[in-house]
Amino acid sequence: MEVIDLHCDALLKLWEGKGTRRFADAPELDTNKERLKQGQVKVQCFAIFIEPEIKQEQKFQVVLEQVDYFYQEVLGKNPDMKHIRKWTDFYKLKPGEIGAMLTLEGVDAIGNDLSKLRILYQLGIKSVGLTWNTANLAADGAGEPRGGGLTLFGKEIVHLNNQHQVFTDVSHLSEKGFWDVMELARYPIASHSNSKVLCNHPRNLTDEQAIAMFKNGGTIHVVYHPPFIKEDGEATIADLVNHIDHFCSLGGAKQIGLGSDFDGINHFVRNLENASQTQNLINELLKHYKEEEVRGFAYQNFLNHLPVCK
Template structure:
């Protein structure tokens, strides 16, 4: 089955090595092209992420540098990698092509300048998380003790997303900011979050949050980070499926997708260590009495039914 994966940090690794590794087959990349092909990943989202400790005046340049490697290496050196700039581009991918989608994980890079945000849109960013775990000028992240909501500037960003048919990603928001976004976003999405009812971690969604997403017909994408799955040494695919089971039990059957967080996590779920192993999750779901129709939904089709219009 084809897969759409809504979160990878491969661009960060390409930036950190300053082009010394190649997207095509670098062993250091869990989402290199060869592994995407083997795992039948049809669309891969590539996040632009800026560490909070980078100096404010350097952050926008770091974002541009990551996008540089997206265009010169991911796309430029691999003709079968195709830029997704319009949502309809996904439907037009040929059999041997893989779609590449730019996303933004935290808007720290733009400071308080909406013009910079517009530039990132022009460069292809189509899904935007307002924060990482920290606070910025748009909102507070999941690990910010203050726990404040969306700022006026944050509302301006969400309005831009709404106007330009972009997703507003809630995965790293604190709860107050989550609810503020839900009140104003036309296209909310959780690119990489699991169930807090199964694993009580601040990065996961409570049942109240998850139900709000499902009621708004928004997608929630499962993340493969072991710390968000289960509190034990060797986390398995069966442990991840518990989160899918739970979300299905509260109305999420048609709103579940995948968001691996490969290249952004240091430990891995057993038998799900890189993009080449993505089919292992689908096979285990089929063995767990999920119908082929439901599994295709989780893998690809649910996302295609929820594209911004």
């Protein structure tokens, strides 16, 4: 069964490799092309993430370097990787082709300059998360003790996302920031988050947040990172399915998707250690749900909530 994965950090690993890693088959990449094909991942979203220790004046340059790896290494050397530049491109993928979509994980790199964000839209960014775990000029992240919401600048970004039919990603936001986004965003999404009821981690969503996402037409994409799945002990695929079960119980059966966080994690669910094993999750889901429902989780729910569908 084909899958759309809303989050990976392969671009960070390519950038760290400084030209030594081939997207086609580098073993360091959980989401290299070979593994995506083995796991039947039809579309992979590629996050641009800048490590916090990078100096502020260098961050936008690093963003551009990661974008360059996307164009040169992911797309340029692999004709079967197709850039998702417009929402309608999802429906133009041919058999054997894999869609590739750019996303931005935290707006730290743009400073207070919206022209830089507009440039990134032109380069193909289709989803913008305001923060990683720390605070920036737009909002507080989930790891910031202050727990503040969106700044005026952050609200401008959400409005700009709306104008450009770009998702606003809540996955790393503080809870107050989340509620600010709910008031403003036409296209909210959680690209890689689980249920806080099942695993009390700051990065997960409360039931109230999940219900708000569903009421506002957003989708929640469950993440494969063990610390977000289970508070102690080894996490299994069945444990991950529990999060899908819980979101379904809140009315989200048609608004749940997948967001692996591969290449951004170094602990793994057993038998779900890279993209090649994605069908292990699909097969487990088929034990609990009808095939149509599993197709929803795998790809259709996301497609039904694209900005062009609203």
